[in-house]
Amino acid sequence: MSPTVAVVGASLAGLSAARALRERSYDGRVVVVGDEVHAPYDRPPLSKDFLAGRASLDDIALGAPDDEDLALEWRLGTTAVGLDPAGRAVLLADGSEVRADGVVLATGARARRLPGSEGLAGVHVLRTLDDAVALQADLAGAGSLVVIGGGFIGAEVASTARGLGLDVTVVEALPVPLSGPLGEEMGAVVAGLHAAHGTRLLVGTGVAGLVGTGRVEAVELTDGTRLPADVVVVGIGAVPNTEWLAGSGLALGNGVLTDARGATGNPAVVAVGDCAATWSGAAERHVRTEHWTHALEQPATAVATLLGSTEPAPAPVPYFWSDQYGARIQFAGSRRTADVPRVVEGSTAEGSFLAVYERDGQPVAVLGVDQPRLFTRWRRQLRSAVPSPS
Amino acid sequence: MIPVCATTALPPGEAIRVEADEPIAVFNVDGEFLAIDDTCTHQDASLADGWLDGCAVECPLHASCFDLRTGKVSGPPAKTPVRTHRVVVQDGTVFVQPGIAAEGAA
Numbered sequence: 001m002s003p004t005v006a007v008v009g010a011s012l013a014g015l016s017a018a019r020a021l022r023e024r025s026y027d028g029r030v031v032v033v034g035d036e037v038h039a040p041y042d043r044p045p046l047s048k049d050f051l052a053g054r055a056s057l058d059d060i061a062l063g064a065p066d067d068e069d070l071a072l073e074w075r076l077g078t079t080a081v082g083l084d085p086a087g088r089a090v091l092l093a094d095g096s097e098v099r100a101d102g103v104v105l106a107t108g109a110r111a112r113r114l115p116g117s118e119g120l121a122g123v124h125v126l127r128t129l130d131d132a133v134a135l136q137a138d139l140a141g142a143g144s145l146v147v148i149g150g151g152f153i154g155a156e157v158a159s160t161a162r163g164l165g166l167d168v169t170v171v172e173a174l175p176v177p178l179s180g181p182l183g184e185e186m187g188a189v190v191a192g193l194h195a196a197h198g199t200r201l202l203v204g205t206g207v208a209g210l211v212g213t214g215r216v217e218a219v220e221l222t223d224g225t226r227l228p229a230d231v232v233v234v235g236i237g238a239v240p241n242t243e244w245l246a247g248s249g250l251a252l253g254n255g256v257l258t259d260a261r262g263a264t265g266n267p268a269v270v271a272v273g274d275c276a277a278t279w280s281g282a283a284e285r286h287v288r289t290e291h292w293t294h295a296l297e298q299p300a301t302a303v304a305t306l307l308g309s310t311e312p313a314p315a316p317v318p319y320f321w322s323d324q325y326g327a328r329i330q331f332a333g334s335r336r337t338a339d340v341p342r343v344v345e346g347s348t349a350e351g352s353f354l355a356v357y358e359r360d361g362q363p364v365a366v367l368g369v370d371q372p373r374l375f376t377r378w379r380r381q382l383r384s385a386v387p388s389p390s
Numbered sequence: 391m392i393p394v395c396a397t398t399a400l401p402p403g404e405a406i407r408v409e410a411d412e413p414i415a416v417f418n419v420d421g422e423f424l425a426i427d428d429t430c431t432h433q434d435a436s437l438a439d440g441w442l443d444g445c446a447v448e449c450p451l452h453a454s455c456f457d458l459r460t461g462k463v464s465g466p467p468a469k470t471p472v473r474t475h476r477v478v479v480q481d482g483t484v485f486v487q488p489g490i491a492a493e494g495a496a
Binding site: 012042044049060061062063064065292293296319321328330372373375376379380 | 433438439441450452453465466467
């Protein structure tokens with residue numbers, strides 16, 4: 001058998017891993033297994049331009065013309081169901097297997113579902129292209145949307161649906177949406193976009209259940225309120241796709257546990273992207289990062305590890321963005337609860353501003369809303385401030 | 391030729407947006423002036439606001455990377471290259487020639 005690396009997962013992290021293998025001059029077979037039938041596509045537009053009908057499937061395809069040169073072997077529409085403990089074979093749902101000398105785990109995460117919502121028409125999650133197509137079709141004939149979860153996905157769907165003219169309500173269990181990633185003060189500022197654009201935001205409110213037989217009719221809240229809904233979107237986070245690795249001998253926690261360089265306990269196996277919980281020296285724990293930029297960049301490190309490199313892992317500055325109601329929201333850095341944001345440009349009242357989070361007087365993270373140029377400068381500054389790994 | 395600015399007004403690592411029929415971004419890469427289309431081919435964003443890293447610029451919004459010499463995409467999600475434009479420095483002033491590809495560009 002010729003040397004083979006199997007990349008399990010065909011989204012951004014998997015594609016980036018495959019590209020990184022070739023950039024590292026790996027000239028064996030590269031087999032990419034994906035459970036979706038679609039060639040790799042970009043997920044961020046699914047809640048924004050694609051859902052709004054402004055971007056086509058062609059527009060969001062990740063493949064570039066140069067990718068032909070990568071000579072990848074695709075196994076799309078095929079779910080991986082097991083990894084041989086020796087790490088030398090990936091077992092597929094159709095009963096076949098891919099024998100490989102190295103395996104890159106890039107199976108990502110799936111949308112968490114609301115218990116009791118199974119089989120009820122009109123209830124959606126948004127993670128995949130198929131999810132987006134189904135939601136788009138349902139929104140087209142709907143008058144009202146209830147979004148459960150005021151995180152980034154929920155907020156972006158709400159924004160898009162408002163743009164399509166729907167009556168939209170967002171229900172958030174926390175007192176302040178986005179307080180996890182942005183902190184309470186800035187979470188409240190960004191969540192203020194909802195009211196400013198005619199979306200109703202209910203906070204500190206749990207969902208008791210969904211009402212309807214066959215098709216959803218309303219969302220019932222824990223305080224007894226019933227919110228009529230033609231369509232419901234559940235945006236309550238994601239769960240790593242790692243169940244298939246039970247029995248593989250790999251250490252699993254909130255994701256496949258790896259060291260800072262993507263290595264698992266098996267030298268023939270690395271894990272990347274949303275399915276990986278990577279050791280962070282700064283946080284002193286394994287961190288599962290769901291950011292797009294992480295899925296783009298981190299596979300280069302893990303692939304180098306798989307190919308035997310021992311070079312130290314870079315310490316990137318985490319970065320993510322969100323587009324809501326025409327506002328461009330960008331965040332970089334590592335924020336802790338006690339870090340205090342300070343607005344250094346613009347004002348939150350005007351809607352365009354830059355806030356720097358400080359710890360012991362030092363900038364550790366930055367949030368920009370409609371401040372791309374200044375944000376980029378701060379992001380660069382944060383990068384240069386990160387000490388090199390020892 | 392469109393006058394851009396004095397060479398001293400665009401220090402290394404900086405970029406400036408030039409209004410033309412299609413806006414152009416001019417960069418100073420360690421003393422060398424390079425120009426490409428300012429608008430990212432992925433989504434509407436100004437590359438002059440981007441992150442200059444060596445001879446590549448990263449889009450300020452979604453991190454697409456473009457090679458400033460060739461205009462080629464060096465990082466997704468963009469798939470379509472930007473055009474390059476010839477830059478001329480004369481008497482301490484930077485000029486750009488829209489529509490004329492930089493030498494050495496594909």
